[in-house]
Amino acid sequence: MRAVVFHQAGQPLALEDRPAPVLDVGDVLLQVDLCGVCASDLMAIDGIVSDYSPPVVLGHEVAARVVESRDPSVAVGTVASVNPMISCDVCPACRRGEHKYCPDLYGIGHDIDGGFADLMVVPRPLVEQGGLLTVEGDVAPERLMFVEPLGCVINALDDTPVADTVGILGAGPIGLLFAQLAASQGARVVVVEPLAHRRAVAEGFGADLAVDATADGVAALVDATDGGADTVIVATDHEAALSTAFDAVRRGGTINFFGLAPAGRTISLELEQLHFQGHKIQASWAFSRDSLRAARDIIQAGDIDLSPMVTERYALDDANDAIEAAASRRGIKAVVDPRIGVA
DSSP states (O other), X not given: OEEEEEOSTTSOOEEXXXXXXXXXXXXXXEEXXXXXXXXXXXXXXXXXXXXXXXXXXXXXXXXXXXXXXXXXXXOTTOEEEEOOEEOOSOSHHXXXXXGGGOTTOEEBTTTBOOSSBSEEEEOHHHHHTTXXXXXXXXXXXXXXXXXXXXXXXXXXXXXXXXXXXXXEEOOSHHHHHHHHHHHHTTOEEEEEOSOXXXXXXXXXXXXXXXXOSSHHHHHHHHHHTTSSEEEEEEOSOOTHHHHHHHHHEEEEEEEEXXXXXXXXXXXXXXXXXXXXXXXXXXXXXXXXXXXXXXXXXXXXXXXXXXXXXXXXXXXXXXXXXXXXXXXXXXXSEEEEOTTTTOO
16 A cells, blocks of 8 residues: 655654555454545644644545445445544543543544545544445545535534524635535625635635635624624634734624634733623534534535535655645645555
């Protein structure tokens, strides 16, 4: 098998030939069709986040097929995405259903090998936890690979319910998922995005209005939402978005700081103003098991448009080009496609 391995922050990923995995009882082997590049992958490579466990194969936004199974309940040929988080299922957080806060949490593409490879093992604990998110029928990999990011967005909107108007800062893949879901719930959606090519597609993904990330653009958002959005989602790690969020939200409105920021970045709040403005400040991280299942069901039903977001596609040999495409915000979504170049 071939795999693209993250060895050390600041170094390119390495393409390696490896022996085919040998499964233990209860494990499942996937053949990867597509794997998306996530912002967290970029941050690991750049050394901005340091909780990864290299050497490890990155990639957790997976569309795949079962090619070997040592679990009798999982058939070869099953099409699936995966829940990339494995928890203990017995600690207080897990018993509350908040598995992502488990102190013993570990993850695919983070601590154990992920989807930047042609084969990937789903270990027995994850299989037993329902971590294979299977689909029926003809679900294209370009849709199925969005189960994990869509699950994160659904989880955030559970934390921050959609009101009449929603401002979304950033029109990358996550921002466009937020736009589609908020629009599907009846909200008026305004997207703020500095890149013209991303503004140009935002209205096709649910936005009523897409504006530049300038003072005039934010003023247009405030005007379009009658004084500021009810809810502002910060779907970017750009530092300027921190202050823009407060400019874009109405009095009494909610800000969700969704985008992962580097360690050490802070915001400064004048508490008297916070008191009188009545802003509600939240953050959302990752997903729940329920939100992943909901994402799988939405994708299975074809309820929102996903495939057109995949604009940059790279073979395993060119995985570092996929990383560069995502880092430079080329197109919308960059993916690694292990099928390219395979006879």
